[in-house]
Amino acid sequence: MALVSLSEIVKKPVIDVHGEKVGKLADVIVSADAPYPKVKALTVRTSDKHSLTIPWTQVGGLGRQIPLKVGRDEIQQYDVQEHDVHLVEDVLDRQVIDVQGKKVRRVNDLQLSASNGSYLLIGVDIGVRGLLRRLGLEKVADRARIHFEGNYISWDAVDTIHSGPSALQLKVPKHKITKFHPADIADILDQLSVNDGLQLINSLDDEAAADTLEETSPERQISLIEGMETERAAEILEEMSPDDAADLLGDLPADRAEAILELMEPDESEDIKELLEYPEDSAGGIMTNEFVAVHADFTAQQAIEEIRTDAADVETIYYIYVIAKDETLVGVISLRNLLLARPVDKLSSFMRTDVITVQLTDDQRDVAKKIAKYNLLALPVVDEEKKLKGIVTVDDAIDVVLPTAWKKRVPKAFG
């Protein structure tokens, strides 16, 4: 199997069938419609500064010299197709996503392999060795007996993201990255430019996009949402938990936030609007208003039915809050106690009535302290009339003490 590195053939002489030099190889064009793209044509820069695009059918091979099968005058011009990618211009030295390592890498070199009379793009060189080869120092390092392992990733395990006013797009819907955990996607997102990140987000479905956004830094969230179509932003925000959506909207310019809210489903936008009324650092500002609340005169059986039908979208179901007719909070039941109770038992007969609560305007740090002190998974938030307004879950409480950006770095740098 003949392997060729792109850096070994670029700028090498292209010789026609009569042995005359046509020019130097400038670029290699592949068609990106297969897992391993096939070489379709070569771009050659002639000595009088013209550019020729020679179809692969007229090329004899790749190496230190690139022989053509035809004479100089018989060269046909290749028409560049929609899926065609210029390896030097569009891939070399750019960023790709390493799907296995879940990292953003920079392309030091590309590997082509001979197959059935043509060449396929098979791998990306991301290692020091590829770097040295590009710098013309590979032989020097070998002679000095400094050995660097080659570090390749298969083209099949690479996602490309290109954006920009006129950049070529790899139209193949590869994007294996969409199957990553949102936190991993967010890590990759943080390393991309806003434009590239936008394209990545746009390739995700609404739910994955929402989960990913929740994991990125506030600054990046804002830039990404601002760069999106308003409709798409509204759809993604619908999928986010209302408290995160409210924080994000609160940081957007007011007119943009209004426009997004207008386009959202009324019941989703109502939830968010309600949360936006409270100061950012209060219990009301960090709570979510998606929680399970059932009436005190329900039986255990009825409560479980209620949860089954309504609770798909709520953040936590481990606590079931019990409310009176006027929505005042009268008790709480853990999921365990609900399951252990007899189906006919009234909730009021076995609920805990000494519920630990916070007020809407309480400081978020006090909320976090209470959650820590009583080892709770969530804490109900009530207004002055003791009406249940929302809950603060333990993950949001952690964010108070340890902001998302820090969660990622503090333990790691010393880990």
Place this chain on the structure above:
Amino acid sequence: MDFRIITRHFKSPWFIRLALFLAIMGPGIITSSVDNDAGGITTYSLAGAQFGYVMLFTLIPMTVALAVVQEMGVRMGVVSGKGLAALIREKTGVRLVFFIMVLLLVVNFGNTLAEFSGIAVSGSIFGVPPYASLPVAALFVWLLVVRGNYRSVEKVFLFGSALYVSYIISGYLAHPDWKIAAVNTFIPSVSPDAAYVTMIVGLVGTTIAPWMQFYLQASVVEKAVSLKHLAYSRLDAITGSIVTNVVAFFIILACAATIFVHGIPVSNVADISAALAPLAGNYAAVLFAFGFLNASLFAASILPLSTALSVCEGIGFEAGVSKTFREAPVFYGLYTGTIVLATVFISLPNVPLISILFLSQVGNGILLPFILVYMLVIANDKKIMGEYVNTRVFNYIAGATAAIMIGLSILSIMLISMGFL
């Protein structure tokens, strides 16, 4: 309509705009402030002390030059979302970027040495010996970046920028002759004297350093400023350029009004601070030395980080303080190595500091033409910048700026090699 969102943060439209600007400002002002680092302040003070008010005329053209280059940098950062090293690599390939990065590494190490020597000198003015001030400063710098995040570090840096006001007070306390100062600011006085030309070259040379362009663009990218807020980022860059030269103005003024008028010979910042005390009062002298400490520490915090980030970005190593040592060994190696080596070097007795500083100046001079030319090339590339390419008029101004800067850096290399600087 629902106006509750507005009530959450803002009261009125002008206030919204101000709040937006305050949220986006930072990179420009910080970068410009660091421009007045140990080397910059030494040069400005000596200019004032040795030549008096006549050097003030350089400040307005320097402000314009800095503003033009900085504006281009933030525009490139916001539009492309990529750092300067990445853009140069994608535009020209790995060879040139490797060459530039090696030079940058060497030059920035020289600059870092200057900052650490600034810390040692200003520590000594306050009676703290170098063997105490250097390790403490190095640890502070290292922890600030490794344990902090962009937001918290930026706040510390903005606070550092605000401390430059000490120079403005110090300049005011020196009771300068405002009329002569005003005249000299607007009317240049040219002299063919070799020492005079050398000083002007030195002044201009401290204005636009190569590493600043990398840092500025990187911090705009890190902040993920969106295209819609480009105007605020530009304002930030231009405000920064003006503020930094206002500070320079007062440094020159303070030294011109006192040391130059009395004809006291000085050769470094310690001399200047000592000379200021009897002439402008103890407060002025203390503020001057404090400003110098702040500037040195500030630049020492930014230079090693900026170097490590740029080199890793250009060559393609993992980088960033959110990575572990194992994930990003090159980044942490460069970052920590720069700080430790600089600290050790400055602590050594009989370090040929002057020669090192000259060499790093020469390196700056070699590097700057590449950076400016490639910034111009990239800022004119429609594929990268889209509709935000340089306008024709802007290109004339930026081109002239680059030409003058390049000419002066070549001149300064010649002067250094002939032994004038």
